[in-house]
Amino acid sequence: MVKQKVALTISQIEELIKNANTIQEKLMIKCMLKMGMRVSELVNFKVQWINYKDKTVHIQANQKPILWEPKYCSIREIPVSEELIIELKQFLGNRKTRYVFKSRKEAEFHRYKETSVIHKINRITKKTFGKNLGTHIFRRTYASFLLNEGHDLIQIRERLGHSDIKTTFLYLQDIPDRSNYDKTRNMEIIEKIHLLIRKYALPSYLKIN
Numbered sequence: 001m002v003k004q005k006v007a008l009t010i011s012q013i014e015e016l017i018k019n020a021n022t023i024q025e026k027l028m029i030k031c032m033l034k035m036g037m038r039v040s041e042l043v044n045f046k047v048q049w050i051n052y053k054d055k056t057v058h059i060q061a062n063q064k065p066i067l068w069e070p071k072y073c074s075i076r077e078i079p080v081s082e083e084l085i086i087e088l089k090q091f092l093g094n095r096k097t098r099y100v101f102k103s104r105k106e107a108e109f110h111r112y113k114e115t116s117v118i119h120k121i122n123r124i125t126k127k128t129f130g131k132n133l134g135t136h137i138f139r140r141t142y143a144s145f146l147l148n149e150g151h152d153l154i155q156i157r158e159r160l161g162h163s164d165i166k167t168t169f170l171y172l173q174d175i176p177d178r179s180n181y182d183k184t185r186n187m188e189i190i191e192k193i194h195l196l197i198r199k200y201a202l203p204s205y206l207k208i209n
Contacts (some may be wrong), residue, residue: 007144008033008137012128019128024101025120027091031100032135035078036142036160039135043112044068045100047092055085059161065098065109074161143171 008016013033020026031037031045041059044066049058058077061069070076080088092100102110122132139160146156157168 006137007141013141016124016128019124021124023091025124027087028101028117028120029124029138030084030087032138033141034081034084036139038071038139038161039114039117040068040071042101043099043114043117047095047097047100050080050085050088050092050100052085052089055080055082066111070161072161072163074163076158076161078159140171143168147172 017026017029020029028042031042032039035057037045037059044062045057046062049060050056051058056077057080058075059070060075088100098109099111101112103112103116104110106112106116118135121135125131125133125137143156143160146159151159153165153168153172156172157165160168160171162168
């Protein structure tokens with residue numbers, strides 16, 4: 001069983017992707033896990049955002065066919081692994097425009113509704129873990145990967161598109177609860193977070209219990 005705010009482990013991610021029904025569902029999950037995309041960004045994700053050469057995705061406002069702007073105006077460029085770039089390229093084929101993930105049922109230019117994606121994810125997490133976990137667990141997991149790779153709080157904030165650095169810290173605060181970490185690894189992560197508190201002079205109420 002997984003708590004709501006705890007980041008997913010590698011084995012849990014593998015099981016989650018395995019339980020997705022289609023290639024598109026699997027790729028949706030990977031985009032949220034490996035790029036920290038919000039659901040609103042995922043449904044508005046356009047092919048034109050992808051730079052295959054530089055291996056980046058530029059989350060940006062769309063003017064057509066539907067006017068949309070990222071939350072908190074969090075326009076940003078996200079580095080993407082070569083593995084995910086290859087999967088996106090294979091999935092899209094020769095497509096160069098419109099939305100990456102297209103729904104056959106939605107009327108607005110085949111763009112998914114956010115509620116439709118949330119329903120898909122809840123179905124998959126319930127099948128995998130016995131309960132709905134919501135989609136924010138993917139962004140928390142992405143944040144945990146960045147922390148483990150040595151990125152600092154400012155870099156993680158920029159990748160997630162947070163308007164307030166305290167929000168980023170609260171994402172990271174839950175990471176030591178990951179049950180499959182041994183005691184040594186937990187202490188390493190806790191120490192990293194305490195260093196962030198001191199470095200950025202975060203309020204005292206933001207602490208590890």
